[in-house]
Amino acid sequence: MALPNLFRLIYRNIRVNTDPGSLVILVGLPGMYLIFFGFGFGSLASAGGDSRAYLAFLAPGIMSFQVLLAGTVGGSMLWADRRYGMLSQLLSGPFTRFQYLLGIILASVLFGLGGAAVMLVVALGLLGSVPTLPLSLAVMFGTIVLGSLFFGGLMLLLGALVKSNTTYNSIQILVLFVVNFASTVFYPLSNSLPVVLRAMFWVNPLTYVANAVRGGYTGSLTVMDGYELLLLTVEAVVILALATRAYLRSDISFE
Template sequence: MNTVAVLLYRNLVASIDKVFLIWQVVFPIIYIFIAGYSYAGLLGGQGIAIGSTSVPYPAYLAAGMIGFNMMNSSTVAGSIIWNDKKNGMFKQILVMPFARMEYVLGNIVTIMLMGLASAGLILLAGSPTLLGSAQPTFVGSLYVLYALIVGAVFFGSIAIIISTRLKSSEGFNVIVNSVFLFFSFVSSAFYPSEGVPSELGTAFYINPLTYIVDITRAGVFNQITFFTNVEVGVIAAATAGTFLLATLSILRMKI
């Protein structure tokens, strides 16, 4: 655990762009208050159904942006690995008393902490939109925490897999941005799945981000149902498989 802590410290201090961190918080806040209230006007004040309740669109969007921002933060895992390969740092780390598995865990824990920190800031900044709609409970908070941690592992693993397969920064950025663009907009992060064409609705539930934001909203608005627990199980299985693939990718990566 000491070695993982050392790698975590190194990632937070030396490997993460501070401007990126600022943007990770500023962009969602701007989107919540500008897009949220703009689209709410187009909806004519109509609420969005979540379980047995209905919430204003800005509140719906604010809860969704928590999971969306966690996903964006996870790209850092891939960036760290790609830059380490490019600069020869990965080889130097392995010469020191660090195992490849510890390297993977250091990156995953980094993403977890970043995701939780950014989610907390967005929840705090977006609280004006959630007042009167959010129904915080201890159990609901556990669901939100679960969604953020599992989501960080899943999307961090995706970024790791992509970074180990590509040899140029341009290719890495193009592939990651394309994959995460699909995850972002073919999901319930910005709009509900009800009412969309059936083919698109099917794509929503192939997308892991839908499960993450659905579980997050269920926790925030205290609308935990049987289907929520089904989503918990599905995303857990998907995350376990993806993390295994990411670990194998690192273990097989040539220095």
């Protein structure tokens, strides 16, 4: 029996994005962050002593970073399908525009979940143990789903609005850099930070993802994490609505 349309699209999206080059970016890059930053900055943070404490801090951060990468996969898929003719090809086949969009969003979520799971395994290898309590895992991976939806929506919005290759890549790199480093992925939010930088941390949805995943990882979830997840949910809904609107109004190809 043939798979339903949506599953076929998800299969296709995953298959075309799991070539060796893409996997290096999706898994290799965060893996290297975890290893090099974990040990490098870990020794700095512990003044040359045991770097495991920082590694344990960084591991859930890098898991959270996966939602950003998953989002870029989603946006890039839409942009490339428009640029290289596959969107119009698919839409002249048995798929609706909405199915196509849903296929990308769900593929992004799967990339987020898969990447986070791989990082958890890497952390297990480096630290010797990771949380296995169902509740911890549910919090961590539930947050990853929410984060992937938000950043998937954000990057889809970019993919729907931008036509130029240079512009798309420039904005994507800028977003990746700013969102990643102005969050609690690599370091905790400190009161010693300049006010502007602190404000950037606070409005950055990746901070909410990192805090909640870290809370689930260390079993130290706070009420604040709950509020942040709520805000993240609202933001994800809004950004997905905007992305869907932009996508449905966009040209299906760059001809």
